Amino acid sequence: MRARVLIRPKEGILDPQGEAVVRALPALGFNGVSNVHVGRLVELDVEDESQLEAMCQKLLANPLVEDYEIQTVSS
Amino acid sequence: MKFGVLQFPGSCDERDAVDACARVGEAELLWHRDPDLKGVDAVVVPGGFSYGDYLRAGAIARFSPAMESVIAFADAGGPVLGICNGFQVLCEAGLLPGALLRNVSLRFHCEQIGVEVVNADTAWTRAASPGERLSIPTKHGEGRFYAPNLDELEANGQVVFRYAPGENPNGSERDVAGVCNLQRNVVGLMPHPEHAVDTLTGSTDGLKLFASAVAAIATH
Numbered sequence: 001m002r003a004r005v006l007i008r009p010k011e012g013i014l015d016p017q018g019e020a021v022v023r024a025l026p027a028l029g030f031n032g033v034s035n036v037h038v039g040r041l042v043e044l045d046v047e048d049e050s051q052l053e054a055m056c057q058k059l060l061a062n063p064l065v066e067d068y069e070i071q072t073v074s075s
Numbered sequence: 076m077k078f079g080v081l082q083f084p085g086s087c088d089e090r091d092a093v094d095a096c097a098r099v100g101e102a103e104l105l106w107h108r109d110p111d112l113k114g115v116d117a118v119v120v121p122g123g124f125s126y127g128d129y130l131r132a133g134a135i136a137r138f139s140p141a142m143e144s145v146i147a148f149a150d151a152g153g154p155v156l157g158i159c160n161g162f163q164v165l166c167e168a169g170l171l172p173g174a175l176l177r178n179v180s181l182r183f184h185c186e187q188i189g190v191e192v193v194n195a196d197t198a199w200t201r202a203a204s205p206g207e208r209l210s211i212p213t214k215h216g217e218g219r220f221y222a223p224n225l226d227e228l229e230a231n232g233q234v235v236f237r238y239a240p241g242e243n244p245n246g247s248e249r250d251v252a253g254v255c256n257l258q259r260n261v262v263g264l265m266p267h268p269e270h271a272v273d274t275l276t277g278s279t280d281g282l283k284l285f286a287s288a289v290a291a292i293a294t295h
Binding site (some may be wrong): 014015016017020039059060062064065 | 099130131134135138167173174176178179181219221223228246
């Protein structure tokens with residue numbers, strides 16, 4: 001089973017990387033962009049997808065400051 | 076009184092930490108793969124980039140065999156100090172509250188700054204006075220302390236260090252530079268007291284933390 005975990009900073013926590021991207025885009029002529037958040041993508045093959053939630057809680061994300069979303073990808 | 080300084084792949088301040096500890100007691104390095112803490116009286120988790128900071132700073136180091144022993148040691152009341160990356164490791168391990176996020180500036184910074192002792196009643200600050208200002212180097216890219224329950228931490232006396240007014244290098248809320256657990260035996264801070272132990276490098280203020288642990292053990 002192929003899985004994909006999307007990890008992003010929790011709503012309301014200052015995300016200076018996202019803000020830096022917001023500031024950089026207009027300099028390249030891309031206007032009208034706001035609310036940018038920069039996170040992480042973890043792709044993994046797992047034998048037991050029921051363990052994904054625990055993997056996120058214990059290691060892949062820090063639930064105190066990050067939200068995560070587990071997607072399973074049909075192989 | 077013997078200090079143990081934990082060493083991970085990617086640690087880079089463990090030699091200075093051993094040197095700092097050796098000025099007030101005995102000190103030896105503890106390898107991350109070895110769960111035996113060698114009977115030390117206090118543990119220092121030093122700065123650096125354990126496991127290359129992969130995934131998140133401190134996230135992988137937290138699961139090393141030595142850290143499992145450090146967690147048991149801390150739960151039994153043993154003094155544990157986390158410096159910079161060591162602070163990140165202790166937060167990831169759940170020994171300290173909160174998390175450390177990217178500096179607001181997105182820049183790695185390195186400078187000598189003023190650090191105020193807020194709580195002088197912990198295993199690592201009892202040789203200092205409340206409100207005392209220490210001159211200590213800081214150097215990090217991910218040091219912005221965040222805790223959703225900061226009011227509660229303040230009320231419990233768990234905020235141990237603050238950056239002096241105007242000297243906060245990372246944008247942490249209320250200038251928090253270091254915190255402790257409820258039992259006050261585990262302390263973590265971003266500034267580097269182990270780099271401030273000799274007049275050759277400008278300040279010996281960092282020695283107070285290590286002398287505090289000696290006093291804490293003596294009265295334990």
